[in-house]
Amino acid sequence: GSREVPEALGQPRLPAAAGVGDADLHPHHHQGHPRRRGGPPPARDVPPPPPRQGLGPARHRRQRHRDEGRVQARGGPRREGPGARLRGAPRDRLLHRAAHSARALRRSPLSIRLKGITNDTKDPSVDTFRMVTLHMLKHFGVPLEGLELKIENRGAPPRGGGEVLLRVPNINSTLKAVNWIDEGMVKRIRGVTFSTNVSPQIENRILYAARGLFNKFIPDVHIFTDHRAGLSGGLSAGYGVSVVAETTTGCLISADATVSYPNVDEMSEQSKKPELMSPEDLGEQVASMLLEEVAQGGVVDSTHQGLLFMLCALCPPDVSKVRVGQLTPHAIESLRNIKEFLDVKFIIKPDPNSNTVTLKCVGAGVKNLARKIS
The missing domain is CATH 3.30.1370 (Ribosomal Protein S8; Chain: A, domain 1)
Known part of the structure; x- marks a missing residue:
């Protein structure tokens, strides 16, 4: 479906073992480049969207299209937009291209700044990406030193306003094949609750509800809180939680959930205000989701x-x-x-x-x- 399009578009740019050279992995050169002999024609990127009205002179519009999506070694590109999503499929594509493919197999570090929605119900949150996704790399021989995702501003739907900074160092090692079949037993549970532009007491209510269910099975449970207001809280109000179960063999099993307030400006006078899930119900829901993930088995x-x-x-x-x-x-x-x-x-x-x-x-x-x- 449409959710697989970003992944499918990103994978053709990953080089295979045969015929791989420096030009293949360079962001501005491909195998079979017009200035090089031999090889198939270069794969073209998806063309930029047509210019929107109100962007100024045509020269500025052309410059904007040239700059969109450009990945640079220094200075960090930006991916932003009102309510833009920076998780899920875009997140996986960035990791494929930045941490495991041509972007990370370069001779210089990479820095990417993303703006938009950081937590919602459609995709894993930036907390899950930071606590679980990045740590998967160590099982494949990638050192975690210098690999960082910094959450500068949080952004809840519908208006977003979040901002994160992803840093990927120069990786001098290669991926290694794994024999990863033993998930072990859960030894501790960690997590983080967040709230943006709402009362910080909501986080405590989420925390106590989740711990009440976890403590029936394991005593070592610690969930941090992260309250944001003003600029660091983004443009919309919301709250949520991300939890991770760590096993005796180093596996990390995650679950998260988010509740966001609707945009009052876009609601008509006749429309009913939707009922939001209470913090207590949210805490119990995400705890049940994590227990179900653990019960399914598997290393991820x-x-x-x-x-x-x-x-x-x-x-x-x-x-x-x-x-x-x-x-x-x-x-x-x-x-x-x-x-x-x-x-x-x-x-x-x-x-x-x-x-x-x-x-x-x-x-x-x-x-x-x-x-x-x-």
Whole structure:
């Protein structure tokens, strides 16, 4: 569906092992560049959207189109817009291109500044990305030193106003194949509640409701609070929570939820004000969601299945073996995209005893040209 389009557009830019050179991984050169001999014609990026009225002279509009989506090594590009989403599929595509593909396999660090919505109900939040997604890389041999996602401003729907800064250092190592099938036992639960432009007491109500359910199973539960108001709270009011279960084998299982207030200016006088989920119900809901994710089994939660498969496909030509819970529609579509664009096929073996699925593949062998050759 439409949710898979960003992932499908980003994957053709990931080079395979055969014929990979410095020009292939450079952001402004592709294999078969007109100034180079041989190779297929360069893959074209999606054309920029037509200019909107009110943007000023034509020269300014052309400059804006040239600058949109440009990834630079220094100075950091911006992705912004009123109510723009900076999570979910855009988030995964940035990680593919910045942390595991050509963007991270460069000889200089990368800095990206994103503006828009940071927490909503459609995609994993920036808290999950910071606490779970980035930490997945260490299982594939990527050092976490210098890898950072800084939440400068939070932005709830519908108007957003959030801002985050993603820094990816120069990575001198290559991805390594994994044998990651043991999720272990949950030893602690961590999390963070947030509130933007509402009473900070809402966070305590979420926290107590979630802990009330978690403490029935495990005593080591700690959830931080993050209250934002004014500029750091964005342009809309809302609240939410992200929780993570850490296991004895280093697996991180996550769940999050968000409640946002509607835009009063866009509501008509006749329209009914929608009922919002109470903080107590939200805390209990996200706690139940995390317990369900843990009960499904697997080394990652359902949100990160597609990213896990992509990392396995980008590994050197060695066998990777992982175990996950029930495959989600997004994960199934990711497997199809990986097969089509990277020519990597997974062997899928369900386990009826644990209701989990074991997957094996041989990596495409993407090379790290930032690595020094002795």
